[in-house]
Amino acid sequence: MSEKPRLTYINGRGRMESIRWLLAAAGVEFEEIFLQTREQLLKLGQDGSLMFHQLPLVEIDGMKLVQCRAILSYIAGKYNLYGKDLKERALIDMYVEGISDLMQLILMFPFSPPEAKEKNIATISEKATERYFPVFEKVLKQHGQDFLVGNRFSWADVQLMEAILAVEEKVPSVLSGFPQLQAFKTKMSNMPTIKKFLQPGSPRKPPPDENYVATVMKIFKLD
Amino acid sequence: MAAKPVLYYFDGRGKMESIRWLLAAAGVEFEEVFLETREQYEKLLQSGVLMFQQVPMVEIDGMKLVQTRAILNYIAGKYNLYGKDLKERALIDMYVGGTDDLMGFLLSFPFLSAEDKVKQCAFVVQKATSRYFPAYEKVLKDHGQDFLVGNRLSWADIHLLEAILMLEEKKSDALSGFPLLQAFKKRISSIPTIKKFLAPGSKRKPISDDKYVETVRRVLRMYYDVKPN
Numbered sequence: 001m002s003e004k005p006r007l008t009y010i011n012g013r014g015r016m017e018s019i020r021w022l023l024a025a026a027g028v029e030f031e032e033i034f035l036q037t038r039e040q041l042l043k044l045g046q047d048g049s050l051m052f053h054q055l056p057l058v059e060i061d062g063m064k065l066v067q068c069r070a071i072l073s074y075i076a077g078k079y080n081l082y083g084k085d086l087k088e089r090a091l092i093d094m095y096v097e098g099i100s101d102l103m104q105l106i107l108m109f110p111f112s113p114p115e116a117k118e119k120n121i122a123t124i125s126e127k128a129t130e131r132y133f134p135v136f137e138k139v140l141k142q143h144g145q146d147f148l149v150g151n152r153f154s155w156a157d158v159q160l161m162e163a164i165l166a167v168e169e170k171v172p173s174v175l176s177g178f179p180q181l182q183a184f185k186t187k188m189s190n191m192p193t194i195k196k197f198l199q200p201g202s203p204r205k206p207p208p209d210e211n212y213v214a215t216v217m218k219i220f221k222l223d
Numbered sequence: 224m225a226a227k228p229v230l231y232y233f234d235g236r237g238k239m240e241s242i243r244w245l246l247a248a249a250g251v252e253f254e255e256v257f258l259e260t261r262e263q264y265e266k267l268l269q270s271g272v273l274m275f276q277q278v279p280m281v282e283i284d285g286m287k288l289v290q291t292r293a294i295l296n297y298i299a300g301k302y303n304l305y306g307k308d309l310k311e312r313a314l315i316d317m318y319v320g321g322t323d324d325l326m327g328f329l330l331s332f333p334f335l336s337a338e339d340k341v342k343q344c345a346f347v348v349q350k351a352t353s354r355y356f357p358a359y360e361k362v363l364k365d366h367g368q369d370f371l372v373g374n375r376l377s378w379a380d381i382h383l384l385e386a387i388l389m390l391e392e393k394k395s396d397a398l399s400g401f402p403l404l405q406a407f408k409k410r411i412s413s414i415p416t417i418k419k420f421l422a423p424g425s426k427r428k429p430i431s432d433d434k435y436v437e438t439v440r441r442v443l444r445m446y447y448d449v450k451p452n
Contacts, residue, residue: 051358052321065313067320069292074313086300090286093293098275131275 005030005060008044010219012212013205014107015068016056018100018162020204022072024197025158026079032203038219072096076155088150095136095148095156099163102132106166110208111216125171128163133178136160140180146187153191161188169207228253228283231267233442235435236428237330238291239279241323241385243427245295247420248381249302255426264442295319299378311373318359318371318379322386325355329389333431334439334449343451348394351386356401359383363403369410376414384411392430 005023009016011034023030035041035055045053051066058071061078065071076082076092083089105124112120139148148156164185167174175182188194197204228246232239234257246253258264258278267273273280274289281287281294284301288294299305299315306312328347335343362371371379387408390397398405412421420427440446 051317052324052354061310063310063313065317067317070313070316070320073296073316074309077309077312086297087284087286089300090288090293090297093296094274094288094290097290097292101275135274 004028005058006033007031008033008035008049008057008059009055010035010212010215011205012208012215014056014208014212014216017205018068018103018159019056019058019071019075021162021197022075022081022155022158024203025153025191025193026075026081027193028075028079030203035219036215038221041219072155081153081155081158083150083154084152088154091149092154092156095139096159098132098135099156099159102127103159103163103166106163106170109170110213121170124167125174128167128171128174129177132163133174133181136184137178137180140184146184157184157188158194161185161194227251228281230255231258231280231282232256232278233258233435233439234428235431235438237279237431237439240428241326241382242279242281242291242294242298244381244385244420245298245302245304245378247426248376248414248416249298249304250416251298251302253426258442259438261442261444292323295378304376304378304381306373306377307375311377314372315377315379318362319382321355321358322379322382325351326386326389329393331449331451333433333436335451336448339451344393346451348390348397351390351397352400355386356398356404359407360401360403363407369407376411380407380411381417384408384417 005028007016007019007030009032020030035044041055044050044057049064050057051064054066056066056068056071058065060071060074063074065074073082083092102124105120105127109117109120109124136148143151145151147153148160161184164175164181175185189198196202228251230239230242230253232255234255243253258267267278267280268276272287274287277289279291279294280289283294283297286297288297296305306315325347328343328350332340332343359371366374368374370376371383384407387398387404398408411417419425
């Protein structure tokens with residue numbers, strides 16, 4: 001029997017959250033190690049576990065994988081969430097990379113100074129409603145299918161769902177004007193593995209707070 | 224007979240250069256459309272071919288692909304430069320992620336003030352010699368093979384060579400202390416398709432100059448000051 005994947009990160013969303021989402025959506029149980037001190041991070045680096053001395057780290061199938069995309073691509077490939085051929089994979093990659101650019105704004109938000117927060121929310125709202133959400137609204141409208149690619153659940157759907165919920169936490173009405181995405185969000189929420197992940201007690205992490213920011217600054221020495 | 228891929232970007236390195244490297248290494252001829260005016264760019268935007276209103280864009284096999292990583296993944300997969308299975312692909316993705324981060328520190332370099340350029344240069348060299356080069360030196364040392372993954376040429380090797388040459392443009396002896404990377408550099412540079420790409424007259428672009436910066440700023444209306452990352 002193979003072991004569960006083991007995730008090493010901070011107890012918070014950050015760059016590990018997309019990985020938690022994908023594993024959960026694939027119905028894969030995993031273990032987590034939460035770093036609390038800089039010493040723990042340095043020790044991991046000295047052990048040779050971190051190829052570039054960075055997190056996230058996911059131990060899976062005998063590998064110590066770092067680099068979010070590498071980890072996510074491996075999980076997507078292993079659990080058949082990466083399309084049926086090279087062309088479907090290209091579409092999934094294109095969608096995921098676009099959404100990831102939007103998620104980058106969300107990722108950086110907690111670390112911006114208080115006076116910039118309002119402007120940053122406006123930027124997130126603008127990018128979501130003018131650049132990214134219209135694309136996926138159009139994709140869903142044009143093919144009329146439930147899923148973004150190949151009429152089948154894929155990594156792209158999971159990533160879009162994560163992004164919709166993350167943006168809604170900042171801009172609650174962001175989906176008004178996007179009826180296809182509203183329907184998409186409802187459908188995804190009802191998929192058994194995702195439904196389970198969205199319930200209390202799942203490995204899903206809460207939105208970042210001051211505690212999280214302080215821990216990140218301390219452990220990664222970002223001052 | 225399939226049409227050649229067409230690359231839409233500025234006449235300069237930027238985010239398109241890694242794509243040029245990979246196509247060239249795979250022995251694939253391609254055409255280029257260079258963005259030179261704002262009008263040209265607005266026309267492209269209005270035509271709807273840029274999914275997220277951004278370049279690079281590559282027309283290949285009937286698709287209009289955007290997002291550098293998606294384009295590179297597709298080319299690597301199509302031309303058998305992506306390993307033989309999921310695990311080799313994971314290693315390649317991990318290694319490419321590192322060289323991508325390293326080269327990423329140099330993307331904004333042409334746009335920086337003279338003072339910031341000096342600082343950023345030192346920063347990138349420090350990262351290369353203390354974090355990235357040691358990691359790849361170790362990979363080569365641990366398995367003793369000629370290529371990073373699976374004893375076979377892959378995207379990871381091509382990307383690392385690109386990163387090495389880029390660093391050497393900033394510090395000519397960046398590889399001192401890394402004997403295996405020095406041998407790797409010689410070896411990969413002499414692969415026929417890559418040797419051809421490194422020779423004058425190829426589609427390889429020179430280091431970005433003020434003219435490039437001016438063009439990008441004009442086309443994208445990007446007039447703010449760029450700070451180092």
